[in-house]
Every structure is written in structure tokens, then in C-alpha cells.
Amino acid sequence: MATRRTRRTAPPPASPWRSRQGAGARTLKREAVIRMAARAFNQRGYHNTSLDDVARMLGVTKPTLYYYVHNKEDLLFECFRTGLKPIRAALREIRAQRAPARERLRQVLLQYAEAIASDYGGCMVRAEDLHLGTKLHAEVKRLKSEIDHGIRRLLRAGMADGSIARSDPKMTAFAIAGALNWIAHWYRENQALNAAEVARSFVALFERGLEPR
């Protein structure tokens, strides 16, 4: 976020404030606020973005914004949590599967890579460094640790079922997370590969590396 390069992004979605009300309208609007904040943080940097900026980008007033979030820190945390959602969902879904652990890990890592290449990637990898209050900081660490341990568990399961070569699960999980988190530093929309293609290409690399000989 605190970067000079402008993140080229797709045009912003039509503001849900301009469409008619209906069931789920509040949820839709809240999601729009969070997505727009993530884009603003990417483009201007977190410290250089005010709630006024986000309100202006959405074409709403600042009091309208306060209906959905308490403050800027809250907004950053929601961006972080929204980005993590599909990864946590993938970790839950694969629990019921009987496929070899390498295949289950592949599904989680695909979601992980896509999330990091999304609008939320910047917030996901920088939230811990951005001086959130003590409570939110602890929550960010807890959620990150949950995912780290989910990946380590899959690595250990793969070493046990023979689908993953033996290595130190902690180091391997760190290497995988590092390679994936770094995507947020270099990936921009509108380049040769879309997010899903980057995800597939990275996960294919790990797959080869994890395969037992």
C-alpha cells in the first residue's frame, strides 16, 4: 500500500447507492464500501487515504459511511477479513474430502493465490504492519495463524499419506506463504495473466516441489 506505483485496477463497480433498495441491500452496500476502501488503500496507500476519500469514490457522504464502519482501522480490518474469507472456506470444505492431502492442499492454495491477487491482497499482507489497535492486531495474528496451521496440517497429512515429500512443515508452509504473499507486491490487473492463471501457475510449481520422488 505504501507504494509509489499506481495499482491499475478495473473500473469501479456501479455504486449500489444508485440502484433501488431491496433485500440484502445493506450487505451489498457494506461490501461495496469494503471493496472500494481496498482499492483506495492500494492506490493511495493506507496512511494517505481518508474516509472522505472512500466516501467520495463511492459517491456517498461520510455519515453514510459511518453506517457501515466505525473508522478507517475498522475498514482495513474488514478488507483483511474479506480477503481471508475464501481461504478459510476452502480450509473448511476440504475437511470432509477423502482426496490425498496434496490434492486438498492444492485447492486451498488456489484460493490463497487468487485472494492475494485480488483487491484485498494488499490489505491482507500489510494489515499486521499497519499499526492496528491492540485488539484488531491480535485478531489479525490469530486469523493468520489459523491459516498457517491449516497449511501445516495439510503438509503433515500429505507426508503421512505419502502424497507429499518429507520436509519441515513449518519451513515449507513459510516458503509457500511467502511466495504467495509476494504476489501482492508485483501483481497488477490487466497484465498478461489474470488472478486465476497466476494462482494455477504458482500452485503448479509447488505441486512439483511437493511431489514425493
Add this chain to the structure above:
Amino acid sequence: MATRRTRRTAPPPASPWRSRQGAGARTLKREAVIRMAARAFNQRGYHNTSLDDVARMLGVTKPTLYYYVHNKEDLLFECFRTGLKPIRAALREIRAQRAPARERLRQVLLQYAEAIASDYGGCMVRAEDLHLGTKLHAEVKRLKSEIDHGIRRLLRAGMADGSIARSDPKMTAFAIAGALNWIAHWYRENQALNAAEVARSFVALFERGLEPR
């Protein structure tokens, strides 16, 4: 750098200002300034560290500091460049070698991983985001690109000499750099593995991944 976690570091080296003068004394002192700055940036964050802080840590006056560097930005850039030095040296050294490219790449990556786990790692991975002036920012990008391209060249050479499995060299170089750069976010001295051990363990992972089937 902009992190709340305190980076636990080894005790600072004896200040060279307290020892007698001699040939190379200026170089030694300059190196001490740069290393101390790197530690200060890691501990307090770049934005929260002043030249006064660095002078105090070294037990010298601020005017003494100005004898070695122009300003804080200059100091950050020197930390970045010092960290890069062993990687660039490794890239030069392997040019004369006839070993398979995978072996040459291994040597470069070991240096890379050790550099990132050193005092300079934080400055190396964050220099681009820290609002350096236009000229230094361009120089940081140029040096980073030199290393990125050096790694891609080795990957291509390995695909040509059969020592490295075929993949997209750009994606693979990004994945490797990401995994290694991330070490700066989690590695602290005085933990179970020292920098060289972390380096060996990460490089072993890549080696397995790069091996042709």
C-alpha cells in the same frame, strides 16, 4: 520495519570510534553506521527512527554521522545496497563456473536467503515502498531488476542444460524471490535456526521443486 514486533538482535558490535585509528578506519566506521541504522530501522521502524537515534546508538554526535551519510534516506539506500552486495557478488562469481545451472543457482539463492535473514533484510524488502526520492527509488528498482534477471537467466540456462525442470522463468523467479523475501517478515535472530540454516532449508525446498522428473 513498520512493525510492532521487536526484532531481537545480537548485541551491537563494539563501536569502532572507541578503538584506535588506522588504515581502513573510515570504511569500518561507515560500515558500523550502516549496520546500526539497519538495526534501528528494524527495531523502531524507518519512519520512527531519526539520525539522532542512530548517532545515540553508536555513541557519536550527529555531525560525526554526516561525515558518512547525507541524510536518513541515503542511510536506508546504503542498507539496501549493503544487503544486496553478497547476492550480486555471487551472481558475478558463478559466471566463470561450468557447473550445471541448478548448482550455480543454488549458490546464488543461499546468499540471497542469508542476506534476507541478516540485519539488512528488512531494508532490502521494504526500500521500494518507503518513499525514497525519485533517483534512489529508480536505483533500487534497477538493482532489484538486475537480480531478478540474473535468477531468470540461471533458470533458463538450467532448462537448457537439463538440470532444471521446464516452467515459466518469470513466474518461477517471482515465486522464489517471494518465498525468500518473506523471510524478512518472520525471521528473528536467536530462534531455533540461524540464518545459514534457514537459507539451506529453503534452498533445499526449491532444489527439489526445480529438479527435472
